[in-house]
Amino acid sequence: EAQVTQNPRYLITVTGKKLTVTCSQNMNHEYMSWYRQDPGLGLRQIYYSMNVEATDKGDVPEGYKVSRKEKRNFPLILESPSPNQTSLYFCASSPSAGGRETQYFGPGTRLLVL
Amino acid sequence: GDSVTQMEGPVTLSEEAFLTINCTYTATGYPSLFWYVQYPGEGLQLLLKATKADDKGSNKGFEATYRKETTSFHLEKGSVQVSDSAVYFCALSPLWAGGTSYGKLTFGQGTILTVHP
Numbered sequence: 001e002a003q004v005t006q007n008p009r010y011l012i013t014v015t016g017k018k019l020t021v022t023c024s025q026n027m028n029h030e031y032m033s034w035y036r037q038d039p040g041l042g043l044r045q046i047y048y049s050m051n052v053e054a055t056d057k058g059d060v061p062e063g064y065k066v067s068r069k070e071k072r073n074f075p076l077i078l079e080s081p082s083p084n085q086t087s088l089y090f091c092a093s094s095p096s097a098g099g100r101e102t103q104y105f106g107p108g109t110r111l112l113v114l
Numbered sequence: 115g116d117s118v119t120q121m122e123g124p125v126t127l128s129e130e131a132f133l134t135i136n137c138t139y140t141a142t143g144y145p146s147l148f149w150y151v152q153y154p155g156e157g158l159q160l161l162l163k164a165t166k167a168d169d170k171g172s173n174k175g176f177e178a179t180y181r182k183e184t185t186s187f188h189l190e191k192g193s194v195q196v197s198d199s200a201v202y203f204c205a206l207s208p209l210w211a212g213g214t215s216y217g218k219l220t221f222g223q224g225t226i227l228t229v230h231p
Contacts, residue, residue: 004157031217042118042203042221043158050217058218090157097217099146099209100165105157 002027004106006091012112013081021076021109023091029104031097032074036060037088037108046089049074050097081113116141120204120222127194127229135189135225137178137204145206147171147180147187148219152201161189161202165209194229201226 004025013019025032033048035058045058049068063085065077074093078085089109094101121136139147146165150158162171167182176191187204204222 033218035219035221040223042223043219044221045218048217092158092219094217099207099217100163101207101217102148102160102163103219105150105159107157 002104004091004093004104006089006106006109008109009107010110012114014114015082016080019078019081019111021078021089021091021111023074023076023106024072025074025091025093025104026072027093027095027104028071029093029095030071031095031101031103032068032091032093033058033103034064034066034074034076035090035092037090043090046076048097081111083113086111086113116145116206116208116220118204118206118220118222120202120225123224124226124228127227129196129229129231130193131229133189133191133194133198133227135202135204135227137187137189137222139185139187139204139206141185141206141208141220143209144182145208147178148205148207149176149178149187149189150203150205150221152203152224154200158203194227196229196231199227199229 034046035043047066049055091106092103094103148163149161151161162173164171164180205219
């Protein structure tokens with residue numbers, strides 16, 4: 001089954017404790033990105049990757065890191081989480097970065113930073 | 115920069131009622147336009163899309179027409195069902211290459227739809 005998977009689905013952590021949210025897709029997609037969803041703000045892009053070893057900042061990159069060492073994986077790293085990073089996070093992928101492409105979303109990771 | 119504005123919600127309807135969720139956008143050039151739907155506890159999935167002016171996207175009884183003159187992409191359904199209860203997001207993606215916007219979806223704030231039997 002073609003899908004985007006994220007782990008964990010739920011995470012409670014404390015301020016400053018490094019964490020990684022994994023994202024993997026099995027569709028051989030080139031383009032991957034991370035979004036955060038906050039009430040009243042919709043989804044905002046954090047980072048994106050056009051292909052392996054090619055990543056760049058989105059609209060809200062502060063406090064986050066990413067890497068793209070393999071085509072299928074695109075982990076999101078919070079090196080020192082803060083309470084304002086409490087949010088619902090989605091990973092997405094598409095065949096390419098073309099504007100007509102449909103993006104496929106993972107199920108989401110709900111993060112609470114205390 | 116690009117932006118998407120959706121009608122404020124939440125929207126509550128009775129089953130078989132007519133649905134309209136308004137969406138307008140601001141963008142450089144002619145973006146692709148999308149409606150994504152998020153069912154409770156799930157990720158977003160594409161509902162429909164349109165990639166050029168006057169295109170009509172349709173799926174599962176939902177429709178939306180790309181109106182360049184009014185920069186709008188309103189979502190409609192003639193008869194809603196309880197199973198349509200979800201959050202609906204209007205979004206755009208630029209067509210031009212280059213710059214940090216390439217491939218990025220810009221979303222509206224989402225509209226919560228609740229349909230009662």
